[in-house]
Amino acid sequence: MKFEPALKSATLLRRYKRFLADVQLPDGSERTIHCANTGAMTGCATPGDKVWYSTSDNVKRKYPNSWELTETKAGHMICVNTAQANRLVVEAIKEGAIKELEGYPTLRTEVAYGEEKSRIDVLLQSPTREDCFIEVKSVTLLEDNDQGYFPDTVTTRGQKHLRELATLAQQGKRAVLLFAVLHSGIDKVSPAKHIDAVYNQLLIEAESLGVEILCYQASLSSEMMSINNRVLFSQFREKM
Known part of the structure; x- marks a missing residue:
């Protein structure tokens, strides 16, 4: 971009x-x-x-x-403009930069879904595969040297999205939570239990039900941005 x-x-x-x-x-x-x-x-x-x-x-x-x-x-x-996270992810998917999300000829955004009347950030579809529902979250909170956390404040909206993804996974559908790391100093990401304990617990439950968690970092400059590097996600790491 x-x-x-x-x-x-x-x-x-x-x-x-x-x-x-x-x-x-x-x-x-x-x-x-x-x-x-x-x-x-x-x-x-x-x-x-x-x-x-x-x-x-x-x-x-x-x-x-x-x-x-x-x-x-x-x-x-x-990158502090949160609207750019979805645009970067869509661009990366179309360019094949996210290997786990290849093989879907149709990409749609902001599609209504779920029992709590949500809109999925990205919906990938293929005539030969199950639909893939992707929620995108931007990570900009840096603590403990290169450790990133999400969220940076209590997020009832994020909690709702995790419940929706968990329900999809229970129904046998492919559900993905994609953390877009928009901070050049972050090399790994964990849920911020010290900020939102409810979100942390919902994330643990969602992963246990089959929700996939991907974490990709963006290359950032004043000229352009692009997502191109997968980074470590650690579910159970806690801030002491």
Whole structure:
């Protein structure tokens, strides 16, 4: 995925109201940009870090600029625009970068499914195979050197998705939870039991019922992003 037009950089001053951030441009002026991330963004929104933002050509937008990446003082690149996770996964599947998900000629997104009226992020279909239901979750919380965790806050929505996937697996369908690692400093991922114990338990139960867990890292830069590297997922590792 290439950024077109190219991203521009600024310095983060503050993030507020969940959807907004103030940045300082290289010329010293300040600007308010949109933040498409409603999560805690722990470690991803430190004042003084470099922000890379895109510019929309939609003249009706109140804030035409969107926060895409954070470049931390430690040199890590983080994609904070959660909407990009699904786009990166779809692109990777189409390009054959995720070997476990090859062999499906039809790909659909945001398809209604489940008893709790959810929408699956990606549905893969083939006339010769069982449908494959994929939920995508972006991982940006870095703790303990290179250890990543999901979620970064209590997520009732994520809990619902795990219940839906578990039900699909019980019905004999292929259900996949795909963690898209959007932080260059994360080399392995675990459920954040210390943040959301309910999610952790549901994940254990879902895996025991046959839900597949995949974990892929994205290569990130201010020019482009792509998913290309599978990383370790450790189910039972806990933060001490």
